[in-house]
Amino acid sequence: MDLDETSTPVDQQTIKMLESKSILQRKTLLKVIYTAKAGHTGGSLSCVDILNVLYNHVMNISPENFSNVNRDHYIHSKGHSVEALYAVLADKGFFPYEALDSVEKYGSDFIGHPTRSVPGIEQNTGALGHGLSLAVGMALAAKKDGRNDRIFTIMGDGELTEGSIWEASASAAHYHLDNLVAIIDRNTLQISERTENVMAMEPLVKKFTAFGYAVREVNGNSIPDLINLFAGLPFEKGKPSLVIAHTTKGKGVSFIEDKVQWHHHVPTDAEYATALLELDAAEKALGD
Amino acid sequence: MSANHLPIGQTNLDVFSKTLMELAEQDRDILVVTSDSRGSGRLTSFGEKFPDQIVEIGIAEQNLVGVSAGLASAGKKVFAVSPACFLTARGLEQIKNDIAYSDHPVKVVGISAGVSYGSLGTTHHSLHDFAVLQAINNIDIIAPADNFETVQAIRASVNHPRPIYIRFGKKAMPNLHSPETRFEIGKAIQLTPQSDHYDVALIANGETVAPAYLAAQTLMESGLTCCVLSMHSIRPFDEDAARHAAMNSKVVITVEEHSVNGGLGSRVASFLMQSRIFRPLKIVGIPDEHTVNGSQGEIFKHYGISQQGLVQTALHLLEKETAS
Numbered sequence: 055m056d057l058d059e060t061s062t063p064v065d066q067q068t069i070k071m072l073e074s075k076s077i078l079q080r081k082t083l084l085k086v087i088y089t090a091k092a093g094h095t096g097g098s099l100s101c102v103d104i105l106n107v108l109y110n111h112v113m114n115i116s117p118e119n120f121s122n123v124n125r126d127h128y129i130h131s132k133g134h135s136v137e138a139l140y141a142v143l144a145d146k147g148f149f150p151y152e153a154l155d156s157v158e159k160y161g162s163d164f165i166g167h168p169t170r171s172v173p174g175i176e177q178n179t180g181a182l183g184h185g186l187s188l189a190v191g192m193a194l195a196a197k198k199d200g201r202n203d204r205i206f207t208i209m210g211d212g213e214l215t216e217g218s219i220w221e222a223s224a225s226a227a228h229y230h231l232d233n234l235v236a237i238i239d240r241n242t243l244q245i246s247e248r249t250e251n252v253m254a255m256e257p258l259v260k261k262f263t264a265f266g267y268a269v270r271e272v273n274g275n276s277i278p279d280l281i282n283l284f285a286g287l288p289f290e291k292g293k294p295s296l297v298i299a300h301t302t303k304g305k306g307v308s309f310i311e312d313k314v315q316w317h318h319h320v321p322t323d324a325e326y327a328t329a330l331l332e333l334d335a336a337e338k339a340l341g342d
Numbered sequence: 343m344s345a346n347h348l349p350i351g352q353t354n355l356d357v358f359s360k361t362l363m364e365l366a367e368q369d370r371d372i373l374v375v376t377s378d379s380r381g382s383g384r385l386t387s388f389g390e391k392f393p394d395q396i397v398e399i400g401i402a403e404q405n406l407v408g409v410s411a412g413l414a415s416a417g418k419k420v421f422a423v424s425p426a427c428f429l430t431a432r433g434l435e436q437i438k439n440d441i442a443y444s445d446h447p448v449k450v451v452g453i454s455a456g457v458s459y460g461s462l463g464t465t466h467h468s469l470h471d472f473a474v475l476q477a478i479n480n481i482d483i484i485a486p487a488d489n490f491e492t493v494q495a496i497r498a499s500v501n502h503p504r505p506i507y508i509r510f511g512k513k514a515m516p517n518l519h520s521p522e523t524r525f526e527i528g529k530a531i532q533l534t535p536q537s538d539h540y541d542v543a544l545i546a547n548g549e550t551v552a553p554a555y556l557a558a559q560t561l562m563e564s565g566l567t568c569c570v571l572s573m574h575s576i577r578p579f580d581e582d583a584a585r586h587a588a589m590n591s592k593v594v595i596t597v598e599e600h601s602v603n604g605g606l607g608s609r610v611a612s613f614l615m616q617s618r619i620f621r622p623l624k625i626v627g628i629p630d631e632h633t634v635n636g637s638q639g640e641i642f643k644h645y646g647i648s649q650q651g652l653v654q655t656a657l658h659l660l661e662k663e664t665a666s
Contacts, residue, residue, distance in 0.1 A: 191412020
């Protein structure tokens with residue numbers, strides 16, 4: 055990890071704890087998808103490290119304080135990657151792991167997108183391009199009430215073609231919402247193919263900067279890099295923060311990584327077994 | 343429409359903004375969110391008096407609704423105010439997901455609704471809003487008839503536990519009610535004397551209640567008996583009032599400033615058929631065609647949403663009923 059001289063080094067124990075959690079969460083989300091026989095494998099694996107660092111190191115949020123308004127808030131704008139959120143919330147103790155056996159089952163609250171019926175989930179999402187407007191409203195309310203809450207949201211990079219993202223961006227900057235942190239899971243793939251081939255949206259840094267954000271780029275699958283980045287929030291006083299998190303779709307399982315077909319492919323028995331072996335090996339390597 | 347026999351009040355729009363000023367003074371959690379609609383929503387004074395209680399979003403209805411939902415989720419009492427035509431079409435997915443599905447009790451206020459914009463044309467008409475919102479669960483739908491109903495609906499909406507849509511126009515409306523009238527969301531108001539025998543039931547909402555009421559006056563002068571209901575709430579729908587009106591009438595006419603498909607008339611017809619109350623029924627509204635050009639009054643007259651037009655419709659229905 056690269057640290058500049060002014061930043062405080064995070065202790066190795068914290069990094070190791072979070073890296074271990076990421077592996078556990080990957081196993082959980084794969085189990086959810088394997089059991090439900092449905093889900094968004096690639097996008098969940100790409101964003102899970104960001105969620106892990108947010109929930110376990112950055113945000114003031116827990117099952118104990120969830121009913122308070124005066125805490126940090128999270129909106130899963132790329133709602134299809136709900137399995138990553140389920141894994142992180144289960145680990146955080148919002149509900150027992152057994153609850154995840156019911157994902158996508160008849161009558162279950164655990165559907166294929168985030169809903170507020172599930173403990174720990176703040177907003178219903180699933181249709182793309184909605185999370186950022188909700189975040190703007192929540193950030194505005196916090197400012198109006200003089201609270202220090204911060205509102206975090208993760209959007210997909212394929213989601214950026216939704217016009218509402220840009221409407222919301224204008225208002226985030228207009229109202230100087232430096233309590234808003236928008237994160238792009240930049241894994242460069244969407245359901246059809248490379249995002250840039252579907253619709254060219256680069257240069258994202260220039261576009262979001264021009265819209266009034268303080269923009270930072272980060273390796274979104276590196277725990278220490280994410281820790282260091284979020285330590286600097288807000289990036290600029292008076293401006294909303296925007297993170298372009300460069301990630302690998304399917305990160306953590308070699309044969310799933312950067313493959314378009316794994317957008318919502320469900321692992322077969324053999325694939326699931328191999329994936330678990332890889333994650334076991336990664337866990338062992340971490341312990342060495 | 344002719345409103346010779348009724349005292350003319352203000353526009354429902356003006357009454358709305360005045361009521362909001364009174365409420366905002368007492369409750370600092372009330373916020374108005376607008377899409378460059380401060381002028382068209384008569385909210386300029388509101389913004390000047392309560393600068394901290396108005397949020398300008400610009401001409402961006404999707405964001406208007408999403409931001410409103412976010413504010414409401416944090417405990418604010420939010421009036422999302424925008425022309426009904428844009429709000430319930432451009433912002434529909436946000437109304438469906440971020441308000442109704444998410445249980446965020448935003449007050450969605452569609453101004454200059456129906457054909458209020460007259461000859462500005464179809465882009466500015468909202469003849470679809472009842473239909474699309476009726477197909478979305480968990481949002482109440484209100485179309486107040488006059489100043490009284492508008493004031494009452496706005497007041498009742500502030501602490502209403504569910505999402506709610508309120509739509510009205512911008513033409514000065516005749517006063518139909520006395521101040522002591524009881525208003526409740528989901529309860530129709532009968533404008534004619536109670537009876538167990540009517541020749542004609544006229545069930546209307548919004549700015550069409552006045553011509554329905556005037557038509558009933560004409561019919562009653564000629565010896566017929568009428569039941570006129572202001573069915574200001576499409577949801578919750580007042581089944582008891584609709585049942586009473588239809589069961590005790592020979593014919594039923596519904597009137598609305600909306601497409602004849604999917605609005606008040608469809609709701610009434612569906613209820614009556616499924617309740618085995620079979621009456622000759624005419625749904626008066628804007629038919630399934632490119633809307634004729636004209637002012638709101640001219641469009642109303644063209645499609646029979648007028649005192650004279652509704653009298654003719656009633657007589658025609660009764661004639662056919664007698665002949666059969």
